[in-house]
Amino acid sequence: MFSHSDHIREIERVGRGLPVSRDDMVVKSWLRCLEHHRLDPAQTCEAYIVPEPRFKEHRQQSEDLINIARSGLEHLFRQVAGQNYVLLLSDRQGVTVEFLGDPLFDNNLRKAGLYLGSEWSEWRAGTCAVGACLETGEALTIHQTDHFDNTHTPLSCTAAPIYDARGELSAVLDISLLSSPIQKASQNLALHLVTATARRIELANLMAQAPHQWVLRFSRSPEFLDVDPEAAISIDSLGRIAGMTHGGAKILARSTGRDWRDPRQLIGEPVSRFFDMEIDDLPDLTRRRPTQERLVFARDGNALFAHAIEPHSRTRAPAVSREQIPPPLRRLGGDAPEIVSLQVKAAKLARTGLPILIQGETGTGKEHLARAIHEGSGLKGQFVAINCAAIPEQLIESELFGYLPGAFTGASAKGRKGLIEQADGGTLFLDEIGDMPLVLQSRLLRVLAEAEVLPVGGSVPRPVQIRVVSASHRPLQTLVAQGAFREDLYYRLNAATLSLPALRDRPDFEWIVAQILARHSYGERELTLSPAALVALKSHDWPGNIRELDNAIAVGAALAENCVVEIGDLPDHLAAKAGAAGMGDAGAALGLMLSACGWNISEAARRLGLDRSTVHRQIKRYRLKQKH
Numbered sequence: 012m013f014s015h016s017d018h019i020r021e022i023e024r025v026g027r028g029l030p031v032s033r034d035d036m037v038v039k040s041w042l043r044c045l046e047h048h049r050l051d052p053a054q055t056c057e058a059y060i061v062p063e064p065r066f067k068e069h070r071q072q073s074e075d076l077i078n079i080a081r082s083g084l085e086h087l088f089r090q091v092a093g094q095n096y097v098l099l100l101s102d103r104q105g106v107t108v109e110f111l112g113d114p115l116f117d118n119n120l121r122k123a124g125l126y127l128g129s130e131w132s133e134w135r136a137g138t139c140a141v142g143a144c145l146e147t148g149e150a151l152t153i154h155q156t157d158h159f160d161n162t163h164t165p166l167s168c169t170a171a172p173i174y175d176a177r178g179e180l181s182a183v184l185d186i187s188l189l190s191s192p193i194q195k196a197s198q199n200l201a202l203h204l205v206t207a208t209a210r211r212i213e214l215a216n217l218m219a220q221a222p223h224q225w226v227l228r229f230s231r232s233p234e235f236l237d238v239d240p241e242a243a244i245s246i247d248s249l250g251r252i253a254g255m256t257h258g259g260a261k262i263l264a265r266s267t268g269r270d271w272r273d274p275r276q277l278i279g280e281p282v283s284r285f286f287d288m289e290i291d292d293l294p295d296l297t298r299r300r301p302t303q304e305r306l307v308f309a310r311d312g313n314a315l316f317a318h319a320i321e322p323h324s325r326t327r328a329p330a331v332s333r334e335q336i337p338p339p340l341r342r343l344g345g346d347a348p349e350i351v352s353l354q355v356k357a358a359k360l361a362r363t364g365l366p367i368l369i370q371g372e373t374g375t376g377k378e379h380l381a382r383a384i385h386e387g388s389g390l391k392g393q394f395v396a397i398n399c400a401a402i403p404e405q406l407i408e409s410e411l412f413g414y415l416p417g418a419f420t421g422a423s424a425k426g427r428k429g430l431i432e433q434a435d436g437g438t439l440f441l442d443e444i445g446d447m448p449l450v451l452q453s454r455l456l457r458v459l460a461e462a463e464v465l466p467v468g469g470s471v472p473r474p475v476q477i478r479v480v481s482a483s484h485r486p487l488q489t490l491v492a493q494g495a496f497r498e499d500l501y502y503r504l505n506a507a508t509l510s511l512p513a514l515r516d517r518p519d520f521e522w523i524v525a526q527i528l529a530r531h532s533y534g535e536r537e538l539t540l541s542p543a544a545l546v547a548l549k550s551h552d553w554p555g556n557i558r559e560l561d562n563a564i565a566v567g568a569a570l571a572e573n574c575v576v577e578i579g580d581l582p583d584h585l586a587a588k589a590g591a592a593g594m595g596d597a598g599a600a601l602g603l604m605l606s607a608c609g610w611n612i613s614e615a616a617r618r619l620g621l622d623r624s625t626v627h628r629q630i631k632r633y634r635l636k637q638k639h
């Protein structure tokens with residue numbers, strides 16, 4: 012029988028650098044406990060359970076992972092059914108965020124720390140499977156007296172790391188026994204099962220994150236390629252590495268003689284740097300070809316069977332007619348197919364309550380669209396817009412979450428409801444979400460996950476039901492890659508993205524112009540544009556998009572005589588452009604006619620009563636160009 016004092020003596024031998032008959036990684040972990048974590052083997056400590064609010068935070072931050080991992084965990088649990096194993100999923104800090112075990116043993120498991128909320132970091136619990144796995148990034152078994160703290164020596168625990176798609180260690184999957192056979196080798200099968208499950212979870216995670224990218228799966232044997240691949244990478248539309256499973260990172264690293272522990276060297280690199288292939292070769296690696304023929308060569312000469320999975324296409328043509336789109340969304344644009352397709356997508360999403368991210372340059376109408384989605388959603392509550400870039404950082408917290416009476420100096424005596432609560436039952440529009448400070452991003456994430464807000468100075472959260480629409484003119488995914496925006500919040504806000512085109516690219520440009528003219532008409536008299544003024548508007552680039560157009564027409568409306576806006580009534584830079592191009596009214600009118608006829612020269616010639624060659628000559632003379 013191995014006593015507590017035998018255990019202490021053995022650890023002390025290790026501390027003195029003397030040999031012991033333990034696995035090397037156990038010895039290394041004991042040394043870390045003694046020298047780095049400054050733990051004392053004579054002192055025992057029960058498993059640590061984090062307080063409830065902290066546990067909730069940990070669990071919420073791992074929610075996406077838990078959802079993705081769930082079927083893998085359940086499958087593994089079924090495989091080991093009847094053998095008294097429990098399964099723990101721990102986050103990067105070693106906190107157990109998901110648990111599967113036999114409820115019959117609940118009390119014993121809870122006491123032993125094999126339960127939700129237990130923290131198994133090495134510095135807190137000493138050598139343990141989760142802690143050592145987090146430290147080394149490798150799968151391992153910590154069996155009975157391998158544990159540093161004598162309290163845990165009845166346990167036998169086996170853990171495997173789970174890496175995220177960017178190659179960072181993000182969680183640990185552990186399978187443990189409250190008591191087990193003496194032989195450590197009895198856990199070899201457990202080690203194999205837990206490693207395979209972690210690999211499948213990483214693959215599921217990569218697939219979930221890369222629906223619009225190519226995914227390339229690898230296996231050394233063709234038989235397992237399609238059913239249980241060993242590794243995978245995702246590739247963006249420019250042929251660069253966008254993500255990978257841990258197995259994928261190892262293949263990439265080995266191929267170029269790099270270290271997989273530094274995944275930043277791998278992401279963003281062209282796929283051709285690692286394999287003898289280009290992005291254009293990917294279609295040849297899909298299931299259309301027999302598996303045996305899908306062989307790729309890594310730059311180190313390693314040959315692998317590969318299976319390429321095509322990206323899902325982003326847009327599907329709408330099968331809905333314009334009349335079926337709710338009126339608030341129909342009022343957003345003309346009937347060009349791209350615009351109708353956007354309206355249909357917005358209409359479908361409006362009804363679901365899913366969070367939506369709107370992307371588009373400044374002034375393209377992101378808030379306008381968000382309001383229309385709210386109006387088309389049938390929600391009874393208010394539409395509350397917050398410009399995350401415009402609220403000073405010190406105020407943003409109390410503005411969003413509200414505060415209780417006397418929460419801080421200068422707070423109103425009655426306290427104040429925050430904007431999030433004001434949107435209860437309605438839509439919260441978070442404009443320029445990319446500018447929200449990181450600390451507040453965590454708090455917002457919590458509000459969204461728990462559906463409750465905690466006002467500043469308060470301790471009792473208040474429930475809220477909100478639909479979130481957010482917007483950004485900066486690509487949020489890039490901010491995520493730069494570490495300026497939380498990835499978990501990004502995925503929570505972005506169940507679906509709606510991208511608004513820049514005004515210069517809008518096929519319904521004239522429709523937008525007509526709306527704005529109507530808005531600036533006064534009394535009975537309708538405001539119109541001279542053909543030349545319309546051409547001048549069409550030939551501008553509109554960096555400020557619809558907002559800039561709105562301002563230009565407002566100036567034109569103020570200066571126009573008899574309700575007709577002429578070129579000269581437009582802001583100077585627009586009028587000057589038309590003048591510089593030497594475009595008189597004749598040229599402008601021809602341009603107008605051509606665009607009305609979709610640049611069908613014969614049709615324009617027929618309507619103008621000219622022959623085709625004259626129209627061609629005038630197009631050259633006035634330097635008219637078809638806008639796409």
Ligand SMILES: Nc1ncnc2c1ncn2[C@@H]1O[C@H](COP(=O)(O)OP(=O)(O)OP(=O)(O)O)[C@@H](O)[C@H]1O
Pocket residue numbers: 342343344371372373374375376377378379380442484523526527557558561
């Ligand atoms: N589809 C539209 N039809 C007519 N006017 C529109 C349309 N979309 C937007 N506008 C007008 O354009 C202006 C800018 O719109 P909005 O504020 O929604 O843009 P935004 O993209 O949210 O801008 P920012 O990026 O600066 O926050 C507003 O005056 C709005 O009324």
